Amino acid sequence: MYSVSVIDDIPEVRPGDDLVELIGSRAELADGDIVVVTSKIVSKSEGRFVAADDREQAISDETVRVVATRTTADGRTTRIVENRLGIVSAAAGVDASNTPDGTVLLLPVDPDGSARSICVGLRELSGVSVGVIISDTLGRAWRQGQLDVAIGAAGVHVFDDLRGTLDNSGKPMVVTQPCVADEIASAGDLVKGKTGGTPVAIVRGLGRFVGDLDLPGAATIVRPVDQDLFRTGSEEAYGDGYRDGFSEGQQEAVGL
Amino acid sequence: MYSVSVIDDIPEVRPGDDLVELIGSRAELADGDIVVVTSKIVSKSEGRFVAADDREQAISDETVRVVATRTTADGRTTRIVENRLGIVSAAAGVDASNTPDGTVLLLPVDPDGSARSICVGLRELSGVSVGVIISDTLGRAWRQGQLDVAIGAAGVHVFDDLRGTLDNSGKPMVVTQPCVADEIASAGDLVKGKTGGTPVAIVRGLGRFVGDLDLPGAATIVRPVDQDLFRTGSEEAYGDGYRDGFSEGQQEAVGL
Numbered sequence: 001m002y003s004v005s006v007i008d009d010i011p012e013v014r015p016g017d018d019l020v021e022l023i024g025s026r027a028e029l030a031d032g033d034i035v036v037v038t039s040k041i042v043s044k045s046e047g048r049f050v051a052a053d054d055r056e057q058a059i060s061d062e063t064v065r066v067v068a069t070r071t072t073a074d075g076r077t078t079r080i081v082e083n084r085l086g087i088v089s090a091a092a093g094v095d096a097s098n099t100p101d102g103t104v105l106l107l108p109v110d111p112d113g114s115a116r117s118i119c120v121g122l123r124e125l126s127g128v129s130v131g132v133i134i135s136d137t138l139g140r141a142w143r144q145g146q147l148d149v150a151i152g153a154a155g156v157h158v159f160d161d162l163r164g165t166l167d168n169s170g171k172p173m174v175v176t177q178p179c180v181a182d183e184i185a186s187a188g189d190l191v192k193g194k195t196g197g198t199p200v201a202i203v204r205g206l207g208r209f210v211g212d213l214d215l216p217g218a219a220t221i222v223r224p225v226d227q228d229l230f231r232t233g234s235e236e237a238y239g240d241g242y243r244d245g246f247s248e249g250q251q252e253a254v255g256l
Numbered sequence: 257m258y259s260v261s262v263i264d265d266i267p268e269v270r271p272g273d274d275l276v277e278l279i280g281s282r283a284e285l286a287d288g289d290i291v292v293v294t295s296k297i298v299s300k301s302e303g304r305f306v307a308a309d310d311r312e313q314a315i316s317d318e319t320v321r322v323v324a325t326r327t328t329a330d331g332r333t334t335r336i337v338e339n340r341l342g343i344v345s346a347a348a349g350v351d352a353s354n355t356p357d358g359t360v361l362l363l364p365v366d367p368d369g370s371a372r373s374i375c376v377g378l379r380e381l382s383g384v385s386v387g388v389i390i391s392d393t394l395g396r397a398w399r400q401g402q403l404d405v406a407i408g409a410a411g412v413h414v415f416d417d418l419r420g421t422l423d424n425s426g427k428p429m430v431v432t433q434p435c436v437a438d439e440i441a442s443a444g445d446l447v448k449g450k451t452g453g454t455p456v457a458i459v460r461g462l463g464r465f466v467g468d469l470d471l472p473g474a475a476t477i478v479r480p481v482d483q484d485l486f487r488t489g490s491e492e493a494y495g496d497g498y499r500d501g502f503s504e505g506q507q508e509a510v511g512l
Contacts, residue, residue: 068485137434182442222400223396230490249505
C-alpha cells in the first residue's frame, strides 16, 4: 500500500528560487518518501527561459536529430525529434504552456544532477532518506496520449530488476525489468495534473525503491542508439533506402 | 491524494473462475475505486492456455504483422510485432511466466469486454460505482524497461482530455491528452509486482476518472495505422526502400 499526495501551496517558481526550501518547508517528509517534481519548476528555478516568439524555432534549436516528420491534412506538422538528453519526443522538451508570453522554457541542463541536488538538500533538511524524480510528459510511438516519465532521478532505483529471479512456477523471468522511475512519475501525474499549481507529488510507501545517492540516474533509461530499432521514421528510412537503391540500381544497369 | 493497495489473498486462478466473486468477496470497494486487474488472471479465468513447447512459435501464431526484428551478437532474436488487438510489443502478448510447463497463456480475446463484465459484476456486487482496468506489461521504442499499461478498461476515462482548456497563464493547452488509464495501470504495477500472488490493485481516491460503462475502452489508446510514423522498423523500411529504388533505378538506366 502506498499513497500519492500533492503539496498544494507551492508559489510560482522564479529563477534562483531554492526548491529544497520551497518543498522541504511545506512537506513533512517521511523515511522512504519519493518526491516527484515536475521538470517545469526545476527549469524555472534554474532560469531556463529563452525569448521565443516562435515555439517551432525553439524546438529546432533544441533538436539534435529529427527522427520523423508528418504533416497532417490540415497542414500541421508533427516532428518527432531527439533532444540533447537523448530523449525522443514531439517537442524536444520545449515548453510553451504556463510560461510568460514571448518566452518558452527549456529542460534543465542536467536533470539527474538537478535531482541529486534536490535529493541531497531534502535529505539534509528532513533528516530522512528520500528519493527524487524529475518528471516530464512524453508521447509514445504506438499509443495515443502522453505519460509522465522520469527525466531525472536521484536516490531511487530507476529499474526494478527482476532478471534472474524466479516466477511463482519456478521459471526464470529473463527479460522483465519494470521501469519503476517512469511508473512513479506517472503515479505522480495522476494527482499533479497539467494546468499548474501543484507541481510536486509525494509518493509514500514505496521506500523499497529508495537507495543510495550514487544509484544510476534517469539518463540510463534512454535506449542506447545501437539497440534502437526505430531510430528513423518508417517513411524517412524508406526514402533513404530508395535513394541509395536507385543510385546503385542505375550504376549496376550500366555495368559500373 | 489517492492510495494504491493490493488484495493479497487471491488464490491461483483457474479456467472458469469468477473474477467478480474472487475480487468482490475480498475487497471492501468504495465509490470511485479503480480496480486494476493483471491480464494474466483474466486470461486464466477465460481458459486462454494453449499447449506450446516453443514460446517463439506461439508468438508467431499470435502475430498479425512483424514490425521489426533484431538479432544480437549472442544470437538472440528480438521481434517487435503487432498482435490481433493492434498492440505493438515484443511478445505479442504471449505469456510463458507463471504458467504450467508446456503451456503459454494468450491475452483475453476481448480485454475491453472482459473489463466491462468485471465492472458490471463488481458494481452489482458492491453497490458502488467503480472502474476496471486490465493491465499488461509493454516495452517502449526509445526507453528501456517496461511499463504496465491498460489493454482493457470499463467505467473509467482512458484519457484526461485537456485539449481546449487553458493553462495557468491563460494559453490553450492544445495537444495534451494524458493517458490516465495507462498511468493508473503503472500505478497499480508498483504494488502488484511481477512474480505473481498479488494480481489485483485497488486505486482509491481517483474517482474523478470513474464514469459510465459506455465510455470508450482501452482499444482507443492504440494509435491508428494512418498516424503511425513507426509502422516498420528503420532497418526494414530502409531495406524495402532500397529494393524498390534499386529496381526503379535499373529500369530508368535502361530507358524503360
